[in-house]
Amino acid sequence: MAMMDPAASPTSWRCSGKRRGCQEPxxxxxxxxxxxxxxxxxxxxxxxxxxxxxxxxxxxxxxxxxxxxxxxxxxxxxxxxxxxxxxxxxxxxxxxxxxxxxxxxxxxxxxxxxxxxxxxxxxxxxxxxxxxxxxxxxxxxxxxxxxxxxxxxxxxxxxxxxxxxxxxxxxxxxxxxxxxxxxxxxxxxxxxxxxxxxxxxxxxxxxxxxxxxxxxxxxxxxxxxxxxxxxxxxxxxxxxxxxxxxxxxxxxxxxxxxxxxxxxxxxxxxxxxxxxxxxxxxxxxxxxxxxxxxxxGYWLPSGRAVERVIPEAAWEAARREPPEPEPADVECLAVKFSPDGSAGAVAAAVRRADGSVFAEIPGDWAVFDATEGIPAAASWLAARGRTAAQIVVDGKAHSVDMADRLRTARVPGPCIVEPAPGDVAAACSMLVAGIAEGTVAHGGQPGLDAVVALAEKRPIGAAGGFGFRCEGDPAAEVACEALALAAWAARTTKRNPRRKARVG
Missing domain, CATH: 3.40.50.300 (P-loop containing nucleotide triphosphate hydrolases)
Structure with a gap:
């Protein structure tokens, strides 16, 4: 077997100045x-x-x-x-x-x-x-x-x-x-x-x-x-x-x-x-x-690990087939953007009559390129704005733009929610607790398992609140937080556009 090691063979580091990168590994x-x-x-x-x-x-x-x-x-x-x-x-x-x-x-x-x-x-x-x-x-x-x-x-x-x-x-x-x-x-x-x-x-x-x-x-x-x-x-x-x-x-x-x-x-x-x-x-x-x-290309010393925020066993136990729609369902949506504005994700959640929540990342809206995908995402959300109880919009980079687009598309004002940092922390905490307690279920779409496996705690404020952080894949954390925000809205909202208003 032929091997090249920079420590033993300095020629493996040959580089032709600042015109071309090193061609040899x-x-x-x-x-x-x-x-x-x-x-x-x-x-x-x-x-x-x-x-x-x-x-x-x-x-x-x-x-x-x-x-x-x-x-x-x-x-x-x-x-x-x-x-x-x-x-x-x-x-x-x-x-x-x-x-x-x-x-x-x-x-x-x-x-x-x-x-x-x-x-x-x-x-x-x-x-x-x-x-x-x-x-x-x-x-x-x-x-x-x-x-x-x-x-x-x-x-x-x-x-x-x-x-x-x-x-x-x-x-x-x-x-x-x-x-x-x-x-x-x-x-x-x-x-x-x-x-x-x-x-x-x-x-x-x-x-x-x-x-x-x-x-x-x-x-x-x-x-x-x-x-x-x-x-x-x-x-x-x-x-x-x-x-x-x-x-x-x-x-x-x-x-x-x-x-x-x-x-x-x-x-x-x-x-x-x-x-x-x-x-x-x-x-x-x-x-x-x-x-x-x-x-x-720096490799970590072996043995370093991270503790998952959502344990694998709890996540697997919460996997369900998507439920059949029922009249009493309360549907909420969420869109989350990364801090640098490069990525976004859309999530959906439904509160059932028994108070349990089913949350998922719709197949077409796993982490998307926010530099090009905002118009399509806004259109997708607006089309569901009349039946959704809430649409949560978060992420400084594009949240104002997205909220304005939804209002322009005549999504009712009370439907659009722009959460405070404390709300994001509450949403993430509630998702972790709900998965552990069995009150929140998910569909386990392609990629979602891997995204949740990356999630670490990202401190929010000084009172122990946290969001999600994915060090190796920063874009993945938007999917985690979108899922949390949709589930939080479904669990806490008192708005239900499908409920008929009382007269008299």
Whole structure:
């Protein structure tokens, strides 16, 4: 096995000044090979406008190394590279080659549903919206398509050669029963053994199985990350048969403002990203540790963990099928925006006649891009404004704008609630207590389990109040707080627009 370690081999840190980021990983492990399909795969990507950078081509060569009988040399492939550096281009190219040229069936999974939908949209740019799509950008690729399935949580593209690509978030039972050749685990820092067990069996009958893991270093909220275990085995030099691993990583948090380190640890610097991009991310993260993990590839020492605000056992016990609507139901909605204004989430809750509450994140409104999604979110909420008892709007970045849009859409004034910090703290506390006591139930939609698993306490005020914080995925906390605010409104509101007013 060929290995590169910066401590033993300083040449692995080569960097061409401030024009290009470091193309060689700071650490690499790979079985030796004499043949690879990497150049052909890269050429296919270039033909449709996805040009891989030198470091990406080197990684692809590892992934696509083959034996004499065209089995993969590396059945498990790991890549850790800081955010914004182009992991998605590798995924797109690997999927293109797999389904179009190699007849493979591929399962792509991610932690966040918004990541899944972004890649699905990108694949539709390559293959078209449907079979025989006259507007397809690449008619030669569209000619391969048999059908495109667009249902929420069921996204897939099927091809005439028998191959397919399925896209899914991860749950403990995700995709059992499917048979695939290649599994791509994006956002692998959030991958747990339970998720992997639910997915890995899908490729057990393939003649040429391959599992690809891509991510950033796991935060303290992922104490049982499979990604970290995989890295540890690669670095230990044991149990690494058929494994390739490449990473761009810092060995300490260090000086996070040192721009030389930014260039050394981000291989796409000078190509896709520049100093201003990293500076924006530096300003976004409040803690040096978070920035070091996401943008410099710093790995936490093993053993750090975080205590879940909502215990897994209580959360699982509160899972229910969505109830059938009843006349006495009181429905409330909530929209929550992140402090930096980049993300939002919508939640819904219903109070039943017995006082219990059922809360969920509607499928189309898991964490969304707030820079583009506000008009659609406002329209969705306004359409339900006449039957909802309350619509809670929170988050300084966009709450005023959203409330104004709802009023302009003639949502009744008493329906719109802009909570004070104490209300947010009460909502989060009530959600935690309600889940524990069994008075609040949820539907467990794709992604919601993983979001709740991230939640830590975020102090609010000096009296012990708290909101939710998700250090490794700040956008995820908006879903937690939206859920809490919708459940709080459903439990506490005295307004019911469906109740007939008394006369006399």
């Amino acid at each position: 700071t650490w690499r492990a790979a079985e030796s090979y004499s043949s690879t399909l990497g150049p052909q795969v890269a050429a296919l990507g270039s033909a449709v406008g996805v040009d891989l950078f030198p470091w990406q081509r080197a990684v692809m060569n590892d992934w696509m190394a083959v034996t004499e009988d065209f089995r993969y040399v590396h059945r498990r492939c790991g890549l850790e590279v800081p955010r914004q550096n182009g992991k998605t281009a590798l995924v797109e190219t690997r999927i293109l080659a797999g389904v179009a040229a190699m007849g493979e069936t591929i399962l792509y999974t991610a932690h966040d549903y918004s990541t899944v939908t972004k890649l699905f949209d990108r694949l539709k740019e390559f293959f078209g919206e449907r079979a025989g799509d006259p507007d397809a950008q690449h008619p030669e690729l569209n000619a391969l398509v048999r059908s495109v399935r667009k249902g929420t949580g069921k996204e897939a593209i099927f091809f005439k050669n028998g191959s397919a690509v399925y896209l899914s978030t991860r749950t403990k039972s995700a995709k059992r029963g499917y048979t695939v050749d290649v599994v791509i685990y994006d956002e692998a820092q959030a991958l747990t053994d339970e998720h992997q067990k639910a997915i890995a069996s899908t490729a057990t009958t393939s003649r040429r199985p391959q599992f690809i893991f891509l991510g950033t270093p796991p935060g303290p909220e992922y104490p049982n990350s499979t990604f970290a275990d995989m890295r540890a085995k690669a670095r230990a030099g044991g149990a690494t048969e058929a494994l390739s691993w490449s990473e761009w990583s810092a060995d300490e948090v260090g000086d996070v403002s040192d721009r030389e380190r930014w260039w050394r640890l981000n291989p796409t610097m000078g190509y896709l990203i520049d100093e201003s991009t990293i500076l924006d991310l530096r300003n976004m993260f409040k803690e040096d540790l978070s920035f070091a993990q996401e943008c410099l």
